[in-house]
Amino acid sequence: MSEKLYNNLLFQSIFLMSFLILVGLLIPNWLVFVITKAIAYGLVGLGIITLMRGGLVSFGQGFVFGIGGYTAGLLGTQAGLTDAMLLLFISFLFTGLVGLIIAPLLARYRDIFFAMLSLAFSMVLYGILIKIDAIGGSDGFVLPESTYFGIKPSSEYADYVLYVVAIIMTGFISILLRYYYDSTPGLIALAVRENELRVEYLGSSAFNVAVLNFTIAAGLGGMGGALNGIALGHIDPEFTYWTTSGEFVFISILAGYLSVPAVFLAALLLELVRSFSGRYFPDTWQLILGLFLILSIIFIPSGIGSFFKQFFDRLKKSK
Amino acid sequence: MNFFRQCLILTSSFLISLLTFVGISNADGHKGFKLGVVTFLSGPAAEPFGVPAWNGGKLFIKLLNEGKAPAPYNKIGFGGMKITAIPIDESGGATKQVQEFRNLVQRDKVDAVLGYVSSGDCMAIPSVADELKALTVLYDCGTPRVFEDASYKYVFRTAAHAAMDNIAIAKYLIEKGHDISSIAGINQNYAWGKDSWKDFSVSVKKLSPSSEIKNELFPKIFSGQYGTEISALMNSKAKVVHSSLWGGDLQSFILQAKPRGLFKRTQVVFSAGDHVMPGLGNKYPEGVILGARGQYGMMAPDTALNKWFYKSYMDEYGVFPAQPPYRMVQGLMGLKMAIEKAMETNGGKKPNKDEIAAAFKGLEFDSPGGLVQMRLGDGHQAIQPHAIGKTAKDKDGNITVTDIVRYKASCVNPPNGIKAVDWINAGFPGADC
Amino acid sequence: MVDEILTIVLDGAIYASWLFIVALGLTFVFGVLKILNIAHGGIYALGAYSTATLVPIFYSLGMPEQLVILAMLVSALAVAIVITPIMERGILRRFYGQDEVLIVLVTYAIYLVLEDVQKLIWGMNSLYVSEPRELLGALEFGSLYYVGYDLALIGLAIFCGLFLWFVLNKTQSGKIVLAVIHNPEISGCMGVNINKVYLAAFFIGAFLAALAGSFTAPLISVQVGISVAVVIESFAVVIIGGLGSIPGAVIGALIIGMARAACVHKLPEAEIFIMYFCMAGMLIFKPKGLFQGAQARKI
Structure with missing residues (x-):
């Protein structure tokens, strides 16, 4: 009985979440902030991973990242809505809806064409955003400080509160995703990845799988964008730029498509490498980041998640 | 016990790496x-x-x-x-x-x-x-x-x-008796370029209400190719062309416009034009009116x-x-x-x-x-006080800045509490020149 | 009125030729290797830098002015010779057969590295090589002056396009490349050395990128950061024309070039947006670009 409890996904996740929330009290403030940001990026990466399970990689997740960020930002500045949880949730839903609308346009394409077209969409959005002066054009705009159930935390604790909210919301989303991945449509996606035509002959629609996955990925990306915007307190069109999208792809490739927690670890790793190389090598941080990307792709081609999986498999066997 | 052991390994490795990072970043304690x-x-x-x-x-x-x-x-x-x-x-x-x-x-x-x-x-x-x-x-x-x-x-x-840069240039053009019956502008398409052009064009309109705006171009920042823009500016036949381009964009614009005769045919003004002079040297065109965003470089006191x-x-x-x-x-x-x-x-x-x-x-x-x-x-x-000047060749043939006019800080900056745009629109009330 | 249309067409053609030269290598590499090379922009910048370094040396050796074109070609060639083995043999080859998007990411990483490599080799100061641009003098069109060099770019673009088309369609090695484009596995079975074809194709792509850089160098100040815009613009051309298609790149460059010139002259407010507008329109109506034919699905 107790053995069963330990292996229960919900139990494990809640254990991990409460652990992280406690750790947040011990680590310095900047690290709390970096982790929050890694969670934001990880959410987008999780979206790409959802797509990757169906054999697709989007090189334009900046598109949904930007829509999510701007949704939260505009609701905050124009409609006066500052509740962080509500903003995250609305961004999730709204961006998911946008994703659902453009998904049929993209879902017909595969491989590099899918990647390119999604990239093109993000660039069109970028072109529009820098043109609209009413929302700051290329400068972007500042978000109002966020509240939680009508309470505004004092500035010393604001970062920590957002961190806790991010962990809880992301934790439950990750659990839901795990259930989705192991459900029938989630497994069909894996089959599509292997051989799309055979899946269609067997009576399932690869198109529908792609639309569904893209919608989920859009929602996740939107929530990530909103979280990033809320955490930083500022939004600009750079959210949708192709270099931002490139980072998301890197996170998901570094993580691999096998494990959900690996995505957040990969995001944290990227965030730390970038931030420390920028701090200690301000002139050559791009070189270091580039080499880090190349080396990690060469040496961990199937991602950190594959380590996790091997590790757990071995544990199971030894039992 | 498997799960706890896993958790322990994962979290301890995580914590160790974190502590290393924290250690690195806090290593340098200091008194200065x-x-x-x-x-x-x-x-x-x-x-x-x-x-x-x-x-x-x-x-x-x-x-x-x-x-x-x-x-x-x-x-x-x-x-x-x-x-x-x-x-x-x-x-x-x-x-x-x-x-x-x-x-x-x-x-x-x-x-x-x-x-x-x-x-x-x-x-x-x-x-x-x-x-x-x-x-x-x-x-x-x-x-x-x-x-x-x-x-x-x-x-x-x-x-x-930046308001000062463009107000001072407008004043300079009038004081030196330049023909400002028609003006055109090429500025980057973002806040800096748009604000600069607005400050300049409104200042000119205030100081010389009859002048006419011919052409307002806003190319993309870092585009580097200005052939089309140069044709359009020359076709417009404006007497004065204003630009707040900077850096590589300004250098490319100068290099591309010079052989096409833009600087000979039109009075060009650069609101922040001095910082590319060390690089361009004698490739910098003569007769350009420029500011340095203050009394800096060749216009320093x-x-x-x-x-x-x-x-x-x-x-x-x-x-x-x-x-x-x-x-x-x-x-x-x-x-x-x-x-x-x-x-x-x-x-x-x-x-x-x-x-x-x-x-x-x-x-x-x-x-x-x-x-x-x-x-x-x-x-x-x-x-801060400001200066505007004009490029010319000195006796050795090197590009330098002459005809420098200096402006008091209170002459080209709004007083406390008034927005720059409102101050220009109101016709510079309380300017102490 | 006629004067104005002529100006628009001429300005548009100059800009389109520049776009075409920049995008040609990108689309060709994609066509053969199925790699979207983001580092294309980095190679472009290297080409510009190497021209900015070699041309002054060329002048200091007292060579005849007219041969400066040769120096520019050599500098582009040098970049391609150095970069191809490192990139294709050293890095990209490890990823053939893997996910195409993984390779895009690798080229993005290389792009980042190249950005700082430029800084490490050439430092932060800008370099200028405007001398070649004075070579061909100026021409008068209506009330405007055009620089001969800019007009010569149109010729260079036509030459590059035709040359590549001719090699691909009229020579034996070109036909082998076409076969590899169509189906690398079967061509391999027929005895084509695919690795060699890939290497050659990448070399041509890198050379074209560097060539674009070296012929742009006289127009601009060569400095850190010139590659960013190139990545986006060549990408836009390729999206509009269809990935991997040379006629597509011609049409894509012409559409953007002409639309932009018309905007600058008649509707300046729209200029910044026009490229994205063309791209969005193409995505909605013909998402694979103008020149993307039907493709068979493999079971």
Whole structure:
């Protein structure tokens, strides 16, 4: 009985979440902030991973990242809505809806064409955003400080509160995703990845799988964008730029498509490498980041998640 | 017990790596003054602004630490505290900069941050700075909106905003009797370019209501190809062409427009045109009216402080300093004066940020570019005197700036409490020329 | 009126030729290797830098002015010779057969590295090589002056396009490349050395990128950061024309070039947006670009 409890996904996740929330009290403030940001990026990466399970990689997740960020930002500045949880949730839903609308346009394409077209969409959005002066054009705009159930935390604790909210919301989303991945449509996606035509002959629609996955990925990306915007307190069109999208792809490739927690670890790793190389090598941080990307792709081609999986498999066997 | 063992291994490895990182970042404990310096070190704004500015800053910090600067800057470092600078690259957009700023303040625990060339960054940083209660000096960016739309406790800008550049050019054109019956502009399509053009065109309209706007071009920033724009400007036959292009864009525009005769046919004015002169040298066209965003470089005043700075920079880097190093040094000087003023009142110990902020407010200090007065935005935004000149060849055939007209700070800057745009629209009330 | 249309067409053609030269290598590499090479922009910048370094040396050796074109070609060739083995043999080859998007990411990483490599080799100062641009003098069209060099770019673009088309369609090695494009596995079975074809194709792509850089160098100040815009613009051309298609790149460059010129002259407010507008329109109506034919699905 107790053995069963330990292996229960919900139990494990809640254990991990409460652990992280406690750790947040011990680590310095900047690290709390970096982790929050890694969670934001990880959410987008999780979206790409959802797509990757169906054999697709989007090189334009900046598109949904930007829509999510701007949704939260505009609701905050124009409609006066500052509740962080509500903003995250609305961004999730709204961006998911946008994703659902453009998904049929993209879902017909595969491989590099899918990647390119999604990239093109993000660039069109970028072109529009820098043109609209009413929302700051290329400068972007500042978000109002966020509240939680009508309470505004004092500035010393604001970062920590957002961190806790991010962990809880992301934790439950990750659990839901795990259930989705192991459900029938989630497994069909894996089959599509292997051989799309055979899946269609067997009576399932690869198109529908792609639309569904893209919608989920859009929602996740939107929530990530909103979280990033809320955490930083500022939004600009750079959210949708192709270099931002490139980072998301890197996170998901570094993580691999096998494990959900690996995505957040990969995001944290990227965030730390970038931030420390920028701090200690301000002139050559791009070189270091580039080499880090190349080396990690060469040496961990199937991602950190594959380590996790091997590790757990071995544990199971030894039992 | 499997799951707990897994958790233990995972979390302990996680914690160890975290502690290593924390250890690295907190390793350097120190007694001096830790200053975060944010400026462009990569991307298109590095060569024209970021790097020369940081060169000037680096040199000045070194001289301060050695106590080699002339009075009133002859105390070692900031009030006897040696300065340790942490340079950070400004590229990557405002959102990334907010994060870098937080890292500097929370992780490196800097005593102050000096930085920001891009207006977008200057709009984004102040609210975070106040939230984190971090002393911040904006040294370069142009947008007037920072202290016009909001007010901040810990944020100061030690250089005048961009309105002055364009007002002064409009005045210069009229005083020197240039034909401004029709004007055209080519400015980058973002806040800096649009604000510059608006300030210039409205100023011209106020001073000479009959003048006509022919052509308003807003190419993309960093586009580098201006053939079409040059044709359109020449076709418009405007008497004056205004531009606030900078850096690589300005250099490319000059290189492409010169052989096509734009500078011969039209009076071109560059509102921030001096900083590409060290690079372009004699490729720079003659007869261009230009500003340097202050009395900098070839238009600097003839004072002992300026001579000292000009020569120190020239000796170190082999080129003359244009606006960027002047502006960064100006920021360092303001910060130094504020710190030392605060130390006078607190008995000579290291002042905290509230004491520095109180001392900074309304401060006046001499810089190589003239007297800087923290007058606007309730003592947080500087005004400074300005100069406009015209390029010409000297007797050796080298490009230089002549016909320099100097403007008092209060002549080309709005008084406290009035927005720059409103001041121009109202026809410069209370300008003291 | 006629004057104005002529100006628009001429300005548009100059800009389109520049776009075409920049995008040609990108689309060709994609066509053969199925790699979207983001580092294309980095190679472009290297080409510009190497021209800015070699041309002054060329002048200091006292060579005849007219041969400066040769120096520019050599500098582009040098970049391609150095970069191809490192990139194709050293890095990209490890990833053939893997996910195409993984390779895009690798080229993005290389792009980042190249950005700083430029800084490490050439430092932060801008370089100028405007001398070649003075070579061909100026021409008068209506009330405007055009620089001969800019007009010669149109010729260079036509030459590059035709040459590549001719090699691909009229020579034996070109036909082998076409076979590899169509089906690398079967061509391999027929005895084609695919690795060699890939190497050659990448070399041509890198050379074209560097060539674009070296012929743009006289127009601009060569400095850190010139590659960013190139990545986006060549990408836009390729999206509009269809990935991997040379006629597509011609049409894509012409559409953007002409639309932009018309905007600058008649509707300047729309200029910044026009490229994205063309791209969005193409995505909605013909998402694979103008020249993307039907493709068989493999079971």
